[in-house]
Amino acid sequence: AQTVTQSQPEMSVQEAETVTLSCTYDTSESDYYLFWYKQPPSRQMILVIRQEAYKQQNATENRFSVNFQKAAKSFSLKISDSQLGDAAMYFCAYRSMEYGNKLVFGAGTILRVKS
Amino acid sequence: SQTIHQWPATLVQPVGSPLSLECTVEGTSNPNLYWYRQAAGRGLQLLFYSVGIGQISSEVPQNLSASRPQDRQFILSSKKLLLSDSGFYLCAWRDTLNTEAFFGQGTRLTVV
Numbered sequence: 459a460q461t462v463t464q465s466q467p468e469m470s471v472q473e474a475e476t477v478t479l480s481c482t483y484d485t486s487e488s489d490y491y492l493f494w495y496k497q498p499p500s501r502q503m504i505l506v507i508r509q510e511a512y513k514q515q516n517a518t519e520n521r522f523s524v525n526f527q528k529a530a531k532s533f534s535l536k537i538s539d540s541q542l543g544d545a546a547m548y549f550c551a552y553r554s555m556e557y558g559n560k561l562v563f564g565a566g567t568i569l570r571v572k573s
Numbered sequence: 574s575q576t577i578h579q580w581p582a583t584l585v586q587p588v589g590s591p592l593s594l595e596c597t598v599e600g601t602s603n604p605n606l607y608w609y610r611q612a613a614g615r616g617l618q619l620l621f622y623s624v625g626i627g628q629i630s631s632e633v634p635q636n637l638s639a640s641r642p643q644d645r646q647f648i649l650s651s652k653k654l655l656l657s658d659s660g661f662y663l664c665a666w667r668d669t670l671n672t673e674a675f676f677g678q679g680t681r682l683t684v685v
Contacts, residue, residue, distance in 0.1 A: 464616075491672055491673075493673055501611075501661060501678075501679055502676070502678065503663065503665070503676035505673045508672055508673055510672070549616065549617060553667075553674070557624070558605070558622055558630050559605050559622075559624070560619065560622055560632075561607055561619065561622070561665070561667070562619055563609070563616055563617040563619070564616055565615065565616035566615070566616045566617075568614075
């Protein structure tokens with residue numbers, strides 16, 4: 459079964475600085491999708507960035523980028539120029555390409571942004 | 574455009590009472606549907622997922638069940654709630670036109 463591990467329960471970053479959130483996963487599949495979602499205090503789940511496993515190029519969305527290491531099964535999120543609005547719970551997620559397209563999440567990392 | 578409706582937003586139920594949470598998606602056909610539970614300050618635990626009417630996959634055998642009576646309707650149920658069923662329940666959907674899943678607003682369930 460696929461599992462997602464986020465080893466950092468909490469992280470802090472100074473406003474305008476850069477922070478990296480870690481994520482590792484376990485799977486026997488060769489093709490899949492990986493995501494980072496953000497959950498602010500409103501608890502609405504917001505997609506931050508996605509990565510397709512068959513693409514070697516790391517995904518980038520404005521200040522958000524990932525470091526996807528397929529062999530190491532690692533998928534970290536880098537937030538540059540951190541803003542107060544980035545403060546939230548961040549979840550790493552894995553979606554299977556097999557029947558059912560199971561979507562599993564890690565335990566989350568609380569990101570605090572200091573002004 | 575596609576939208577997802579999840580209700581109720583908040584629910585307080587006594588131990589031993591039944592539960593029914595409903596999730597409905599509009600603007601798409603044959604979506605994958607998901608139910609998650611989130612304990613306070615914790616991650617999202619996948620409970621059930623479905624690829625079509627009547628097709629339910631269970632991830633966590635427990636006090637809950639799910640049904641999909643219509644293509645875009647996903648229901649989470651319990652016959653007798655336990656205190657441990659308290660939490661924040663999220664419904665999500667995805668279709669073939671989208672890579673990612675989209676989430677409802679969630680239901681905060683408190684079992685007393």
